[in-house]
Amino acid sequence: xxxxxxxxxxxxxxxxxxxxxxxxxxxxxxxxxxxxxxxxxxxxxxxxxxxxxxxxxxxxxxxxxxxxxxxxxxxxxxxxxxxxxxxxxxxxxxxxxxxxxxxxxxxxxxxxxxxxxxxxxxxxxxxxxxxxxxxxxxxxxxxxxxxxxxxxxxxxxxxxxxxxxxxxxxxxxxxxxxxxxxxxxxxxxxxxxxxxxxxxxxxxx
Amino acid sequence: xxxxxxxxxxxxxxxxxxxxxxxxxxxxxxxxxxxxxxxxxxxxxxxxxxxxxxxxxxxxxxxxxxxxxxxxxxxxxxxxxxxxxxxxxxxxxxxxxxxxxxxxxxxxxxxxxxxxxxxxxxxxxxxxxxxxxxxxxxxxxxxxxxxxxxxxxxxxxxxxxxxxxxxxxxxxxxxxxxxxxxxxxxxxxxxxxxxxxxxxxxxxx
DNA sequence: ACAGGGGGAAAGACCGGTCTGTCTTCCCCC
DNA sequence: GGGGGAAGACAGACCGGTCTTTCCCCCTGT
Numbered sequence: 001x002x003x004x005x006x007x008x009x010x011x012x013x014x015x016x017x018x019x020x021x022x023x024x025x026x027x028x029x030x031x032x033x034x035x036x037x038x039x040x041x042x043x044x045x046x047x048x049x050x051x052x053x054x055x056x057x058x059x060x061x062x063x064x065x066x067x068x069x070x071x072x073x074x075x076x077x078x079x080x081x082x083x084x085x086x087x088x089x090x091x092x093x094x095x096x097x098x099x100x101x102x103x104x105x106x107x108x109x110x111x112x113x114x115x116x117x118x119x120x121x122x123x124x125x126x127x128x129x130x131x132x133x134x135x136x137x138x139x140x141x142x143x144x145x146x147x148x149x150x151x152x153x154x155x156x157x158x159x160x161x162x163x164x165x166x167x168x169x170x171x172x173x174x175x176x177x178x179x180x181x182x183x184x185x186x187x188x189x190x191x192x193x194x195x196x197x198x199x200x201x202x203x204x205x
Numbered sequence: 206x207x208x209x210x211x212x213x214x215x216x217x218x219x220x221x222x223x224x225x226x227x228x229x230x231x232x233x234x235x236x237x238x239x240x241x242x243x244x245x246x247x248x249x250x251x252x253x254x255x256x257x258x259x260x261x262x263x264x265x266x267x268x269x270x271x272x273x274x275x276x277x278x279x280x281x282x283x284x285x286x287x288x289x290x291x292x293x294x295x296x297x298x299x300x301x302x303x304x305x306x307x308x309x310x311x312x313x314x315x316x317x318x319x320x321x322x323x324x325x326x327x328x329x330x331x332x333x334x335x336x337x338x339x340x341x342x343x344x345x346x347x348x349x350x351x352x353x354x355x356x357x358x359x360x361x362x363x364x365x366x367x368x369x370x371x372x373x374x375x376x377x378x379x380x381x382x383x384x385x386x387x388x389x390x391x392x393x394x395x396x397x398x399x400x401x402x403x404x405x406x407x408x409x410x
Numbered sequence: 411a412c413a414g415g416g417g418g419a420a421a422g423a424c425c426g427g428t429c430t431g432t433c434t435t436c437c438c439c440c
Numbered sequence: 441g442g443g444g445g446a447a448g449a450c451a452g453a454c455c456g457g458t459c460t461t462t463c464c465c466c467c468t469g470t
Contacts, residue, residue: 040333040334119336120333124384127387128387129247129334131244132388132389145388165396168385169399171385172378172397173377173378173381173400174381175380175381176376176379176381176384179329179381182337183349183350188373191373192374192377195378195403202403
């Protein structure tokens with residue numbers, strides 16, 4: 001056969017050119033992060049994932065033994081990239097005292113709610129999508145508990161009384177404001193911040 | 206053929222006997238209410254719905270032109286049966302003053318969170334499952350706004366200043382506590398109720 | 411330095427199952 | 441006898457997951 005007849009295909013070189021010489025697993029993760037975070041888990045199929053990342057199906061399943069394992073990896077990256085670097089670290093940067101840093105969470109939320117690609121907290125979304133008994137729901141619950149642990153640590157720095165109770169109450173405000181922002185209430189962060197102020201006053205003793 | 210060979214089948218008569226001589230549409234709605242409210246929308250297929258309600262597929266599609274139309278009907282019934290009668294009316298019954306009635310919402314939530322069949326608020330769940338742009342998500346948002354309207358009306362009865370702002374803040378507490386209850390925090394209602402007390406104090410002028 | 415071999419990756423057929431939705435057949439009852 | 445309903449086959453699409461074929465590239469041995 002004429003070898004030239006087989007050469008011209010390979011549309012995936014375009015995808016490689018777009019995302020650089022990254023390895024397959026990196027491209028898969030980048031596509032998964034975008035699709036899962038904006039559209040949820042169940043709405044995104046494996047076929048779409050491999051098509052958008054320019055990767056063969058066998059390659060996908062060599063790196064991830066199942067779709068669920070990719071979702072686990074996504075949740076972990078979401079925790080690092082979004083929760084830790086995007087929200088908590090940014091909030092610590094904006095406030096000079098632990099009290100200010102706790103309230104700054106809602107300032108970061110306010111900016112986040114205005115973004116066009118804002119969709120919802122992936123952990124809450126996956127927990128509701130898969131149910132709290134599903135392994136993926138369990139993982140989401142653990143990541144939410146991890147956020148609460150960080151809030152509790154800052155509350156302890158601030159010298160608040162009953163920091164665990166404070167953290168649990170603050171996470172009610174965080175989750176509630178996110179849900180309300182999905183509905184279109186972009187000012188939900190300000191309202192939650194005000195309630196956080198009152199909550200903090202009652203935990204100063 | 207021997208006519209007796211055909212008679213003994215009809216397993217749906219058992220279902221009819223269980224749910225009484227109700228019409229097909231009533232049985233479908235009852236099954237849909239149970240399955241959709243406990244497992245969400247996307248996880249429940251039409252085949253399971255018709256099987257559990259002992260109804261033929263053609264009968265299903267004669268009453269509901271599509272699955273989505275059944276979900277619309279479910280959301281409407283959920284609003285009547287759960288939101289109005291289960292939560293708001295019960296809260297009004299428990300409190301003797303409008304202020305008490307507003308706080309009683311979280312007492313009703315506290316009981317609800319302890320139920321075994323508690324899963325989540327169907328409106329929030331469907332909104333996140335389908336997305337806020339989907340017609341079903343839009344309908345869910347409207348029902349959530351309807352709840353806010355009722356809260357606002359009670360706030361006006363209570364003479365609170367800026368009742369709309371109050372209602373939006375209270376719904377943050379309601380949604381946040383529900384999400385946290387899904388995670389397993391059965392005391393989320395008490396925490397939210399305490400923050401509602403502080404919120405109300407600041408809206409008394 | 412060059413030939414050859416082996417592994418990785420792309421393309422995509424294929425599998426069994428499920429999804430929503432349509433249509434046919436038969437039967438029962440009015 | 442006619443309409444409604446049960447039963448279920450069927451269509452067409454999609455799901456997650458497996459496997460085959462083909463190619464390219466890199467690594468190794470000489």
